[in-house]
Amino acid sequence: MAKKILIIGGVAGGATAATRLRRLNEDDEIILFDKGEYISFANCGLPYYIGGTIKERDSLMVQTVEGMEKQYGLDVRNFSDVTKIDPEKNTVTVHNTQSGETYDESFDELIISTGAKPIVPKIKGLADAKNTFTLRNIPDMDQIKKYIADHNVQTATIIGGGFIGLEMMENFKQLGLNVQLVEMSSQVMPNLDFEMAQQLHSQINLHNVNLYLNDGLAEFQNDGKKLILQSGKELETDMTILSIGITPANDLAKDAKIELGFKNAIKVNKQLQTNYPNIYAIGDVIQVNNLVDGSETNIPLAWPANRQGRLVADIINGIPAEYPGTQGTSVAKVFELTAASTGDNEKTLQRQNIPYHVIHIHPNSSAGYYPGASPINLKLLYNDDKQILGAQAVGTKGVEKRIDVISTAMRFGAKVDELSSIELSYAPPYSSAKDPVNMLGYVADNEINHRTKTIEWDQVDRLVDEKATIIDVRNDFELTTGKIPSSKLIPLNQLRDRLNELPKDKTIYVYCQVGLRGYNASRVLANDGFDVVNIDGGFKTYKIAKY
Amino acid sequence: MAKKILIIGGVAGGATAATRLRRLNEDDEIILFDKGEYISFANCGLPYYIGGTIKERDSLMVQTVEGMEKQYGLDVRNFSDVTKIDPEKNTVTVHNTQSGETYDESFDELIISTGAKPIVPKIKGLADAKNTFTLRNIPDMDQIKKYIADHNVQTATIIGGGFIGLEMMENFKQLGLNVQLVEMSSQVMPNLDFEMAQQLHSQINLHNVNLYLNDGLAEFQNDGKKLILQSGKELETDMTILSIGITPANDLAKDAKIELGFKNAIKVNKQLQTNYPNIYAIGDVIQVNNLVDGSETNIPLAWPANRQGRLVADIINGIPAEYPGTQGTSVAKVFELTAASTGDNEKTLQRQNIPYHVIHIHPNSSAGYYPGASPINLKLLYNDDKQILGAQAVGTKGVEKRIDVISTAMRFGAKVDELSSIELSYAPPYSSAKDPVNMLGYVADNEINHRTKTIEWDQVDRLVDEKATIIDVRNDFELTTGKIPSSKLIPLNQLRDRLNELPKDKTIYVYCQVGLRGYNASRVLANDGFDVVNIDGGFKTYKIAKY
Ligand SMILES: Cc1cc2nc3c(=O)[nH]c(=O)nc-3n(C[C@H](O)[C@H](O)[C@H](O)COP(=O)(O)OP(=O)(O)OC[C@H]3O[C@@H](n4cnc5c(N)ncnc54)[C@H](O)[C@@H]3O)c2cc1C
């Protein structure tokens, strides 16, 4: 028997569900509602159209209302705000914002894919700040673009250094604007840990963006032309983008007594069902299981929305399927840098009191002797059970490839030392015979089997204070980039001949530029009976973190 | 008790084993022999130094004899040709090619990492062809480079279209030479299937290389200045590179009655032991287990050599470890194109009578609306147990990333439909919300669950001959690039309204440009009771294959 299926929200999750539903069943009545004019658009492209990298506005419309109707035989209703769900009567109330008409529509099955909405804090002066915008959809984008065209904008301010804030920063720079970025926490890109984000801060400053960390917006003055920060700093601005975060677009669900969970996202089971079995929810609006640690979370990204859209259609059609949870794999371009991550970071793990080990390495993206190779700042987290907990990478080339490989390994339950067994493609323009991912596996293997002990960059200053024995095993010409205070230079090549200079009764801390020679030195010393600890990631990690 | 360990061959496998052996044990006596002057060099960079992409000859020396001695406390003996292994006495005989001295050296453990040697067929006239070279090491490279510098070379000929042949082709072009490439089989790059290699053929021709397929070298004339092909064709040439393949450097092993296997590669167990438990062999010289189908094979690549070098050192030191086999993941640059693969191809599977299914897709490397996106020609092979058998990819961007992800999934036993569950990083400059790898998983899922039937490009001409009903669901403007003969145009957008034009008693074959709309059309038709088959990979796969 044909089913009647309603979908609220016609973009990443909703549109994907709709097309799959049609492919599975030609007879079902499928109605897709969106309150906006546009469905099926490329949210993720919006910043790049503003900056002019994407030239054709039309290219953002992955599908149109007409295309979806003709190609998939769907009933697509834009300008249709769903104002109420009645889970008892199995109806929704729809308000057509063009015609003004309001009507009820019944359903057998309902999919909620309403996404998220930008958080707009109640800040003094906001109501008068007509030069202040958020970015979520095509009309938002059009408004921002028009404001810049019409108002001789010279200086733009971005509040919030997450993905969207950073993308807007880059695109405003692309337009030749003066850009200032205000971020409340100590770092941009919260999916990274601090020392990894520091590389982004350095790049952001390099591009002459004025970066205000550890500071928040307190007040708009002068119709939004002046911003007062919490520190008291005053910034002049021609326009402001508020990108401090998003919150699930859960109003409909809340009113309908659909159960909410983490940060008021809709609770669903693995079949993406809410507490009403014929009402499903997907995308930014739902709570998901963190695949790494099992905690409840909300991960508003396009991959999960698309994936859940496909799965919910299958589930509604009786095909066995489930959504186990989200790893949070993501990537962003920050000027010439790429920053990517998957799984948990240290902050998340600490918050949950989950014990972990850390590795930092700085391998080349491809063979060092082949032109264009460039270092990747790569971090891995794992636990005593050898479970991979997360990875982060920053660099200019091959960055997302390594995160994708690690994400894949995690998805299929690889143990951390098994990273060394992954046969990755190698030719000089692409990688090294031991790929950076393999290298992580080797380093982990050495740690797990107690062939090396390491200490992290954030302990180094303490060591210096405590007057620990710190040996720099680099060559002397390398010291031009700096050194750890009070460290003593014994190049690795001379180490075997100078063991008598080292105390047997104290722990010796060794380091090199990236950790590799430090590790080799630590093996020489350990084999000789010294108690030795290698500074993980070498001077480079320390220096980047101290930026 | 300290061990005495000898290693024959000081490059990828041997040098890696040596450094790891030292890190594991400071007391062992470790002697590394190489008959050449150079150890630890970047074999894979040789072609690029000839072509001038790599400018510094020294950068090819990853380690030097002195560096290895100082940094790792190894006894490195270059110019030291090992001429005999005595497995009973546990000695090797060494001939120092500089001093002329010959001596025996005893061992507790021996590692053979002698690599491979280029196959040089007995071709008439070869002895007089002083302009003919093979490329395996630094002296080979120097000779080629010097010959070009000294002899006003205008035209170079390459015999054999494998990795090294193709790299030499590109690098000779880089030098501005006229290049001709002669390949005995119907295609270059044997790890790819024919229709994938066709894209390379097209690229090679675009760069004005004269490509002679299905033809072999029969004779050198005029001191190597004239080449006679098996077809009778005559080619003028100033120099020739013989790159028709390699064979394991097994002489020592054979003389010592060490057991040989596949193509006379040394037989080893998972602990890399030969039939003499204290004699190990690694790298190009050994037989390995094909990880996909379990067959015996020989896969001469740098990743396995490096991996086995690490493992053999562990094994000798009593650390539990094994080498399960090789997948054969590889990549090569062919002008602007990248070609990569992992696992078995159709040719390998057919040879072994292993049944398989095929998928061809042509997704963009990144979001289509973001500038620089470029299509990837992606092929996947899998079987009825959902095992992934192999993958191949050709394109300009993100090619090796997808093969690396699939290789990782294979390594950890992912089922083919699980490819859709891998959470890959997405932002417009890098990928799509459904990554190409996810898409392969979705397509496989549809095939496995009989939601679509497909037919391959190589059956299309037969369909045309048999006057089958072939429906082209593209839009008419797309026909400018060509069409399948006798197909009838019904754009997907019109299909639902024109079902009456189609016969219910015959199989209907549908196609579009890449397979996606063909699949959607096949769902419309199947849901309506038609017997329908989609042409896998669409017109694009057919057209590339027919190049
Ligand atoms: C500027 C920007 C850049 C981004 N970049 C990336 C990126 O690079 N990578 C990445 O992974 N993710 C990115 N995202 C996030 C990604 O777009 C979302 O995760 C994804 O679109 C979520 O899909 P969804 O279906 O849940 O919601 P959406 O795609 O947002 O769709 C929700 C739709 O529901 C409609 N709707 C809401 N309420 C109602 C109602 N009551 N009645 C009718 N319709 C309603 C809305 O109008 C909206 O069109 C970006 C987002 C933005 C805004």
Ligand SMILES: Cc1cc2nc3c(=O)[nH]c(=O)nc-3n(C[C@H](O)[C@H](O)[C@H](O)COP(=O)(O)OP(=O)(O)OC[C@H]3O[C@@H](n4cnc5c(N)ncnc54)[C@H](O)[C@@H]3O)c2cc1C
């Ligand atoms: C031009 C070229 C390009 C390549 N490109 C790639 C690529 O892009 N990707 C990839 O994965 N692989 C590539 N390879 C293959 C890769 O280099 C090999 O797979 C790898 O080097 C094999 O390591 P091995 O230790 O077995 O042998 P090798 O690295 O070849 O080392 C063997 C050594 O043993 C020495 N030896 C042999 N017999 C004796 C003896 N009797 N006494 C003393 N010494 C002896 C030799 O002199 C030689 O130095 C390339 C190879 C070449 C030649």
Ligand SMILES: CC(C)(COP(=O)(O)OP(=O)(O)OC[C@H]1O[C@@H](n2cnc3c(N)ncnc32)[C@H](O)[C@@H]1OP(=O)(O)O)[C@@H](O)C(=O)NCCC(=O)NCCS
């Ligand atoms: C485009 C959109 C309408 C969904 O359409 P869709 O048909 O599911 O998605 P795609 O065009 O990506 O195609 C995927 C389908 O084609 C199939 N397919 C893809 N390539 C194929 C090929 N070469 N041969 C056969 N089938 C193919 C897949 O199997 C899948 O079908 P299935 O779900 O039935 O298995 C929806 O994703 C959307 O609105 N996207 C824009 C919004 C968005 O995602 N925003 C966030 C990112 S910017």
Ligand SMILES: CC(C)(COP(=O)(O)OP(=O)(O)OC[C@H]1O[C@@H](n2cnc3c(N)ncnc32)[C@H](O)[C@@H]1OP(=O)(O)O)[C@@H](O)C(=O)NCCC(=O)NCCS
């Ligand atoms: C370079 C060469 C001598 C081997 O040296 P190696 O020390 O094994 O290799 P690398 O320099 O790659 O370093 C790997 C080691 O450093 C460790 N390491 C790497 N980065 C590290 C870091 N940042 N911190 C701590 N340890 C690190 C790894 O764990 C590994 O040690 P392990 O094997 O004891 O676990 C050998 O690979 C060689 O000769 N290569 C050139 C020839 C060749 O490979 N040709 C084919 C490709 S062109």
